Amino acid sequence: MSQPQFRVALRGEAILTHPRFNKGTAFTTAERQAFGLTGKLPYRINSLDEQCQRAYDQLQSQTTDIGKNSFLQSMKDQNWVLFYSLLTRHLRELIPIIYTPTEAEAIANYSHLFRRSEGLYLTFPNRDSMEEDFLEATKGNSIDLFVSSDAEAILGIGDQGVGISAAKSVIYTLIGGIDPSKAFAVTLDVGTNNESLLNDPLYVGWPHERIRGKEYDDFVDKFVQLVRKHFPHSLLHFEDYGVTNAQRLLQRYRDTHAVFNDDIQGTGAVTLSTLMAAIGVTKSKLCDQRIIIYGAGSAGLGITKQLRDAMVSLDKISVEEANQKFWLVDKHGLIRESLPDVREDLKEYVRKDSEWEEIQAQGDSNGEIKLLEVVKKVKPTVMIGTSTHAGGFTREIIEAMAAKCDRPIIFPLSNPSKLVEVDPKDANDWTKGKALLATGSPFPPAKMPDGKDYIIAECNNALIYPGLGFGAMISHSRIMTDTMIIAGARRLASLSPALTNPDDALLPDFGDAPSINFEVAVAVAEQAIEEGSAGVDWMKEEVREKAKEKLWRPIYGEYVFDEDGEK
Ligand SMILES: NC(=O)c1ccc[n+]([C@@H]2O[C@H](COP(=O)([O-])OP(=O)(O)OC[C@H]3O[C@@H](n4cnc5c(N)ncnc54)[C@H](O)[C@@H]3O)[C@@H](O)[C@H]2O)c1
Numbered sequence: 379m380s381q382p383q384f385r386v387a388l389r390g391e392a393i394l395t396h397p398r399f400n401k402g403t404a405f406t407t408a409e410r411q412a413f414g415l416t417g418k419l420p421y422r423i424n425s426l427d428e429q430c431q432r433a434y435d436q437l438q439s440q441t442t443d444i445g446k447n448s449f450l451q452s453m454k455d456q457n458w459v460l461f462y463s464l465l466t467r468h469l470r471e472l473i474p475i476i477y478t479p480t481e482a483e484a485i486a487n488y489s490h491l492f493r494r495s496e497g498l499y500l501t502f503p504n505r506d507s508m509e510e511d512f513l514e515a516t517k518g519n520s521i522d523l524f525v526s527s528d529a530e531a532i533l534g535i536g537d538q539g540v541g542i543s544a545a546k547s548v549i550y551t552l553i554g555g556i557d558p559s560k561a562f563a564v565t566l567d568v569g570t571n572n573e574s575l576l577n578d579p580l581y582v583g584w585p586h587e588r589i590r591g592k593e594y595d596d597f598v599d600k601f602v603q604l605v606r607k608h609f610p611h612s613l614l615h616f617e618d619y620g621v622t623n624a625q626r627l628l629q630r631y632r633d634t635h636a637v638f639n640d641d642i643q644g645t646g647a648v649t650l651s652t653l654m655a656a657i658g659v660t661k662s663k664l665c666d667q668r669i670i671i672y673g674a675g676s677a678g679l680g681i682t683k684q685l686r687d688a689m690v691s692l693d694k695i696s697v698e699e700a701n702q703k704f705w706l707v708d709k710h711g712l713i714r715e716s717l718p719d720v721r722e723d724l725k726e727y728v729r730k731d732s733e734w735e736e737i738q739a740q741g742d743s744n745g746e747i748k749l750l751e752v753v754k755k756v757k758p759t760v761m762i763g764t765s766t767h768a769g770g771f772t773r774e775i776i777e778a779m780a781a782k783c784d785r786p787i788i789f790p791l792s793n794p795s796k797l798v799e800v801d802p803k804d805a806n807d808w809t810k811g812k813a814l815l816a817t818g819s820p821f822p823p824a825k826m827p828d829g830k831d832y833i834i835a836e837c838n839n840a841l842i843y844p845g846l847g848f849g850a851m852i853s854h855s856r857i858m859t860d861t862m863i864i865a866g867a868r869r870l871a872s873l874s875p876a877l878t879n880p881d882d883a884l885l886p887d888f889g890d891a892p893s894i895n896f897e898v899a900v901a902v903a904e905q906a907i908e909e910g911s912a913g914v915d916w917m918k919e920e921v922r923e924k925a926k927e928k929l930w931r932p933i934y935g936e937y938v939f940d941e942d943g944e945k
Pocket residue numbers: 531532533534535618620621640641645648672673674675676677678707708709710763764765766767770791792793794797817818819837838839840
């Protein structure tokens with residue numbers, strides 16, 4: 379692999395403390411002389427391999443996952459090539475340390491583990507200087523990607539005030555191949571309603587209750603317009619916004635800029651891929667499924683919409699007919715006509731009261747129809763959990779489903795691991811190995827009745843969003859269309875190990891996530907070109923080669939000192 383060359387304007391301490399350019403002991407003799415480093419480094423020049431070996435040994439001396447997470451965070455602050463190179467060499471082992479589930483713990487303790495800020499913090503009381511702050515932070519950078527969060531619904535652990543955008547951004551580089559100097563993490567701090575954070579004197583965010591309504595919308599809009607004005611070709615990623623804002627913001631901006639909501643669209647896409655793999659095993663069609671979605675928040679709705687749209691486009695049934703394939707169950711049971719305060723965006727999927735009169739008559743006085751009753755009546759073929767309700771899929775529920783379905787498809791997707799609706803090992807045992815399973819966090823394999831391992835697919839949006847994003851970015855797509863997302867999801871589904879061996883995992887292993895996401899990116903860019911969403915004038919046939927050229931790799935460049943160079 380040829381070494382990239384850079385003209386760099388930083389010297390001495392400035393280059394050693396710059397994570398993008400720092401090489402530590404890997405600076406060559408010529409570079410040490412040219413950049414004033416000879417006296418600032420010990421004698422021996424290390425290769426990147428040697429540095430990775432040392433860093434890996436140091437990492438192993440940390441005894442807890444959260445300790446390892448903090449160690450890696452410090453490494454990222456010091457040297458990007460070394461950080462990404464180490465992660466790339468130990469991908470399967472280290473993704474759960476820098477991402478789900480350990481990242482949930484890191485975010486919950488953000489203020490106590492805090493060492494160094496990263497990216498951009500836009501805080502409500504400083505809104506008047508937002509443009510100045512934005513320009514100062516992005517000065518001289520050609521940014522392709524903004525990863526933003528207001529941290530209201532972090533994974534399943536709720537309102538954390540600040541956090542997540544940087545971790546999601548790391549995955550874009552590690553798995554998607556996006557140059558980290560072109561990706562920018564943004565925290566929109568609009569307060570928090572988390573009492574323990576508000577009462578914590580060490581809380582680093584703005585200790586104030588969340589801003590809502592017009593003030594919130596104006597604040598977010600100011601940020602979005604700055605992105606559009608100064609980086610019109612960038613992708614704007616939304617992560618872990620609260621359910622009352624996520625869908626609204628996506629609808630508001632998706633026709634005017636390439637915006638992407640990961641919890642809605644990324645989760646919808648990866649779940650569609652997993653389900654396509656599962657119905658490949660059961661040899662049925664999407665529109666043959668009866669699907670229960672447990673937890674009708676951002677992820678639950680995103681999945682419902684994605685699966686519904688896929689039934690319409692792939693199986694050619696009407697939207698109304700496809701809507702009838704879903705039963706959404708939330709905190710107050712089945713979502714149906716007489717339930718008060720049903721969110722506007724769920725209205726299409728509301729079930730008729732008349733279908734449930736008999737069951738309601740037998741039920742308790744508050745009239746809620748619980749998951750078990752829905753399972754018994756509907757006889758679902760698919761049950762998906764996005765509820766944050768740990769253990770919500772009880773043995774009785776799983777057994778009731780398995781009693782009426784040969785190969786129950788069960789995806790308990792809530793993160794982190796401790797919030798999973800059912801431990802996949804239990805779901806496997808209770809269904810005597812018949813269930814087709816996928817979870818949101820990594821789980822060890824389950825044992826089949828014949829003693830073989832059943833690998834639990836990790837249906838996490840990180841298996842697809844870096845590729846969806848990279849595909850949209852390299853094709854300079856003005857918007858991210860539903861058809862681009864479906865193209866990426868179908869490509870991922872086509873790479874499922876279960877397609878060649880039905881006893882194998884429903885999704886590829888996370889250790890292969892970079893090559894899988896590359897395929898997703900190619901499919902997305904090809905679709906963008908075909909449908910006219912792309913801003914490049916490539917032929918579809920050229921996409922793969924062009925995409926390869928744009929991949930960022932964690933290798934050291936060769937530096938030449940130049941006063942007018944990069945800094
Ligand atoms: N695997 C993935 O890629 C992936 C992606 C996104 C979200 N998730 C997970 O899904 C969960 C939900 O995320 P979200 O962003 O949709 O959050 P959200 O807050 O928007 O939605 C959660 C929904 O679950 C409902 N709920 C809460 N308790 C319930 C209960 N006991 N029974 C039924 N419903 C209940 C809430 O009312 C809400 O509608 C989280 O744990 C998150 O980590 C996983």
